Amino acid sequence: MFRRILLKRTAQALPTLLGVATLVFFLLHMVPGDPVDALLGETAMPADREALRHALHLDQPLIYQYGIYLSGLTTGNWGTSLVDHRPVLERITERIPATLSLATTSLLLALLLALPLGYWAARHAGKWQDRSAMTFSLLGVSIPNFWLGPLLMLLFAVALGWLPVSGMAQPGAMVLPTITLGTALAAILSRMARSSWLEAIHTDSIRTARAFGISERRIWWRHAARIAAVPLVTMFALQMGAVLGGAVITETVFDWPGLGLLTIEAIQQRDYPLVQGCVLLIASCYVLANLLADLLGLWLDPGQRKSQAA
Template sequence: MFGRIVFSRLLQALPTLLGVATLVFFLLHLVPGDPVDALLGETAMPADREALRQALHLDQPILSQYSHYLAGLVGGDWGSSLVDHRPVLTRIGERVPATAELALVSLLLALVLALPLGYWAARHAGKAEDVAAMGFSLIGVSIPNFWLGPVLMLVFAVGLGWLPVSGMDQPGSVILPAVTLGTALAAVLSRMARSAWLEAMSMDPARTARAFGVSEQRIWWRHAARLAAVPVITMFALQLGAVLGGAVITETVFDWPGLGLLTIEAIQQRDYPLVQGCVLIIAGFYVLANLLADLLGLWLDPRQRYG
C-alpha cells in the first residue's frame, strides 16, 4: 500500500514542480535588468554583447527559451551558471551540505524546545504555566528572522564574543543561525503539540484507558502521545520546507555558505539558470517533506490506512 501511495504522491508532485519551474522562468524574465550587462558591463562592444546573447539563447523568443529550458530539465541538463560557466547542479551540490547541516541543527533544536513546552502547557491547560508557555511561543512566532539574527549577532558575537560572527569555518558557527531558524519553528510546534495533546486526551482511546484504571502518566505518554504525534509530525514536515525558505534570509545575515545564500547571489547577478535550479531544488524539498508527512501519518494513525 505504501508503494502505491508513494507513486501517487510522486505523480501529483510532477505538476507542482512543473508549475514552479514555469513560474520562476517567466518571473525572472520579467525582472528588470539584462544578464548580458551583468556579465560584460554596459561598456562592452555590441558585437561581444550579441555573441554572448546568442550563446545564452537570449536572442530567441521567450517560448523557445522556455522549451529549451524544459528539455534540459527532462534530460538532466539544468544548464550552466552565467557567471562562472560551471554546471548548475555542481554549484548547488557544493552548497547543499551547509544548508543541510543548518536545517538539521535547527530542527533538532526546535524539537528539544517544542515538545517539552507543548506537553507542559497541555498538562497545565488554563493555568499560569500554560499562559507562560504559550506567551513564550507567541513571542517566538512574532520575531522575524531578519531582526532576531542581527540581535543575536550583536549580543553573543560582537558584545560578549562567545560565538563567531559569520561563516562556518570556526567551532560553534552553526549555533546562532540555528537558534535564529529554530526559534520560530519551536514556537509553532509547541502550540501544535499542546492542541494535539489536549485533543488526544479527549478521544476514545484515552477515555477507555482511563476507565480501565490506567495511570494518567501512562495515558499521556502511551495512548495520547501516539494520536497527538500525527498532526505534530505533519506540521513538522511542512515546516521543513519553511526552514529552507527561512534559510535564505538567515544564511544571508550570517554569511552561511548554503543554498539560500547561493540563491540571493544568483538573483543579484541575474544568473537565470542558477536561480531556477535553486528554486526548483527548494520546491523539491517541499514536495518530499509533504510526502514524508503523509507516510508518517499513515504509519502512526491506522484510521488513515483504512479510511
Template sequence: MFGRIMATRLLQAIPTLLGVATLVFFLLHLVPGDPVDALLGETAMQADREVLRQALGLDQPILMQYGSYLTGLATGEWGTSLVDHRPVLELILERVPATAQLAIVSLMLAVILALPLGYWAARHAGKKEDVAAMGFSLIGVSIPNFWLGPMLMLLFAVGLGWLPVSGMDQPGSIILPAVTLGTALAAVLSRMARSSWLEAMSMDATRTARAFGISEGLIWWRHAARLAAIPVITMFALQLGAVLGGAVITETVFDWPGLGLLTIEAIQRRDYPLVQGCVLLIAGFYVLANLFADLLGLWLDPRQRHE
C-alpha cells in the same frame, strides 16, 4: 497501498514542478536587469554585449529559450551558470551539505524546545504556565528571521563576543543560524503538541485508562503521548520543507554558504539557469516533504488508511 499512493503523489508533483519551473523562468525574464550588464557592466561596448548575448543564447526568442530549458530539464541537463560557467547541478550539490547541516541542527533544536514546552502548556491548560508558554510560542512565530538573526548577532557575537559573526569555519558557527531558523519551527511544533495532547486526553482511550486507575503521569506519557504523536510528527514532516524556505534568509544574514545564500547570489547576478535550478530543487524538496508527511500519517493512523 503505500506504493499506489506514492505513485499518485509523484504523478501529481509533475505539474506542480512544471508550474514552478515555468513561473520562475518567466518572472526572471520579466524583472528589470540584464545578465549581460551584470557580467560586463553598463559601460561595455555594444558589440561586446551582442557577442556575449549570442554566446549565452539570450538573443533567441523567449519561447525558444523556454523550450530549450524544458528540454534540458527532461534530459537531466540543468544548464550552465552564466557567471561561473560551470554546470548548475554541480554548483548546487556543492552547497547542499551546508544547508543540510543547518537544517538538521535547526530541526533537532526545534524538537528539543517544542515537546517540553507543548507538554508543559497542555499539563497546565488555562493556567498562567499555559499562558506563558503559549505567549513565548507566539513571540517565536511572530519574529521574522531577518530581524531575529541580526539581533542575536549583535548580542552574542558583537556585544558579548561568545560566538562567530558569520560563516561556518569557526567552532560554534552554526549556533546562531540554527537558533534563528529553529525558533519559529519550535513555536509551531509546540502549539501543535499542546493542542494534540489536550485532544488526546479527551479521547475514550485515555478516559478508559483513567477509569482503570492508571496514574495520571502514566496516562499523559504513555497513552496520550502515543495519540498526540500522530499530528505532531505529521507537522514535523511538513516543516522539513519550510526549513529550506527559511534558510534562504538565515543563510544570507549569517553568510552561511548553503543553498539559500547561493540562490540570493544568483538572483543578484541575474544568473538565470542557477536561480531556476535552486528554486526547482527547493520546490522539489517541498513536494517530497509533503509526500513524506502523507505516507507517515497513513502509517501512524489506521483511520486514514481505512478512509
C-alpha cells in the same frame, strides 16, 4: 494498498513540480535587468554583447528558451552559470551540505524545545504554565529571522564576544544561525504539540484507560502521546520543507555558505540559470515535504488509509 497510494501521491506531485519550474522560468524573465549588462557591463562593445546574447540563447523567442530549459531538466542538465560558467548542479551540490547541517541542527533544536513546552502547556492547560509557554510560542512566531539574527549577533558576538559573527569556519559558528532558525520552528511545533495532546487526552480511548486505573503519567506519555503523534509528525514533515525557506534569510544574515545565500547571490548577479536551479530545488523540497507528510499521516493513521483506499 499503501504502495498504490504512494504511486498516486507521487504522480500528483509531478504536475506541481512542472508548474513550479514553469512559474520560476517566466517570472525570472520578467524581472527588470539584462544579464548581459551584468556580465559585460554597459560599456561593452555591441559585437561582444550580441555574441554573448547568442551564446546564452537570449536572442531566441522566450518559448524557445523555455523548451531548452525543460529539455535540460529532463536530462539532468540544469544549465550553466552565467558568472563562472560552471554547471548549475555542481554549484548547488557544493552548497547543499552547509544547508543540510544548518537545517538538521535547527530541526533538532526545535524538537528539543517544542515537545517539552507543548507537553507542559497541555498538562497545565489554562494555568500560568500554559500561558508562559504559549507566550514564548507567540514571540517565536512573531519575531522575524532578519531581526532576531542581528540581535543575537549584537549580543553574543559583538557585546559578549562568545561566538563568531558570520561564516562557518570558526568553532561555534553554527550556534547563532541554529538558534535563529530553530526557535521559529519550535514556536510552531510547540503550539501544535499542545493542541494535539489536549485533543488526544479527551478521546474515548483515554477515558477507557483512566477507567482501568492507568496512571496519569503513563496515559500522557504513552497513550495520549501515540494519538498526538499523528498530526505532530505531519507538521514536523512540513517544517522540513519550510526550513529551507527560512534558511534563505538566516544564511544571508550570518553569511552562511549554503543554498539560501547562493540564491541571493545569484539574484543579485542576474544569473538566471543558477537562480532557476536554486528556486526549483527549494520548491521541490517543499513538494517532497508535503508528500512525506501525507505518507507519514497514512502510515500512522489506519483510518486515513481506509478512506484513501475507498
